[in-house]
Amino acid sequence: MILNEAQILERLVDPDPERRIIITPLLKPEEQFGPTSVDLRLGTDFQVMARTNLTHMDLMKDPEALSRDVQKHMQHVKVKPTEPFILHPGEFALASTLEYVKVPLDLAARLEGRSTWGRLGLQIHATAGFVDPGFRGALTFELSNVSNIPLPLYPGVRISQICFFLSTTTNLPYGKKRYTKYSGKTSTASSAFFKDPEYSRIREAQKQHSYR
Template sequence: MGILSNKCTTSDLDALVTGTESGDFWQRGYGGPMLLSDRDLVSEIKAGTLGLEPFEPTLVQPSSIDVRLDRLFRVFNNHLYTHIDPAMQQDDLTSVVEVPDGEPFVLHPGEFVLASTLEVISLGDQLAGRLEGKSSLGRLGLLTHSTAGFIDPGFSGHVTLELSNVANLPITLWPGMKIGQLCIFRLSSPAEHPYGSVVYGSRYQGQRGPTPSRAWQHWRTWPTR
């Protein structure tokens, strides 16, 4: 039966894929979505469909590319607001801090700051990405992404990092250090409307440095009853 159990047939699974003829789902094989290996990552970079600038070849891993920490951080101005409201524009909620040459940024226990990758990352319309933390840093209590690790096809810009220290000691963050690993996936087909398309009003396309939340733009809620 291969990967199918005795309770699930090929026809049953084909029926879940709308708009395809019977068996087409399986015939795609390795032409379908997949995580790219080191050789495929390099091929995409050479083809211009995946961009990292600056690119350091020694950072390519078996199925990811290590990315580095930039020198800019956004800290929260707790004394200016009584609360955070994602529906409101709060321009002074954060301030940019630039770390001097040769010095680290100290992230204290329980603190949360925004940072960004050193690399500008650009994805073609058939590639999507996930930015994962480094195991060695996670074992020290550093969370690289509180929630938003997904990168849409078509995105171009620095990736904003959501850094949290869940340890009970301060953690020093050195500009230029390895901060995460970028995994790239090939989509089953090119996105019809990649990130940055007018139809989406993409709020973070082309972002430079750690970029604060723009949730208030195009804000809406849906009925819950």
Template sequence: MILSDADILRRLEQGDLVVEPLDDPDIQIQPASVDLRLGHEFLEFQHANIPCIHPNSEDEVSDYVEETVIEEGGEFILHPGDFVLGTTHERVAIPDDLIAHVEGRSSLGRLAIVVHATAGLCDPGYEGQITLELSNLGTAPVALTPGMRISQLTFTELKTPADRPYGAERGSKYQGQSGPQASKIQGDREFGGDQ
């Protein structure tokens, strides 16, 4: 079951679902979603003079991105074909009986802006800011302003709560993240990690 605005408000009031700061609930809470705003931090992918990135190499991944912080009132220009990691302004905490889906806003989609490539899911138990995988699929640059509503979060109720939710007990690598996070795929078992 997908949560309605009334369900979302009830869960927020109970405190088991957290979206904070939720500065303007009248605007941010939609009929079946919560609009999330764009944060100030971005990780930009550099045009590298290397033949490829090896996902199991933390150094190659971290050398490939550079952090950019946009000051209050500034804007980030997302050029056609660019891919950057951004972050939500809000921090979320998803209870063990819900799963959250990160979706783009249709108004930005009509400007060819997408907010996730593949990571459109927040597992039960996840806590932290959400990293956005921002792309411009259009032909013109688009100005993104920190604080603008960039994405929406919908919530689906699980039939039963997760037995092993995302979090510290699982060693979940993105738990508690603040700001955009580059890939930590080198922590996966197939690359010698413990995930």
């Protein structure tokens, strides 16, 4: 069941911290509430893919070396509230919500784009629109411009919306998952794929194979 605007509002002011939804700052509720969603705003931190002399990402490096490679590929950009970040056609950038979000253990959420921006060619996520129960922090945008004109994106503009779904209470909230990588982040976070356990297993298998 998806929560409507009245149910979301009830959760925002629920006296029980285990049931309360947190969306802060909620600057203008009259502008941000929809029938079954709350609009979220663009923050001020961006990361864009930078051109480097790296020919490829060697996934079999140790995690620390991979982390350094990822940082070499990403250019960090801080935008003032009154200045635009220009997303050019075909470009990809990471950003985050202005708001800090906390999802209770009996709810899951979806982060989606707004139709207004979709009609201009802005996609706000590639695959990661699902928000687990127990998540807390700023939500990451995976921004793509699929139009043929540059898009000026201003911090504070509502480019997305979040909706909530009722679930049975989880025993494994996002922050307690064994390989959680993005819990509690308050700004734009680049990919930490190198922390996934599959790569260490592959490296170990390659090492054993080389000994034969």
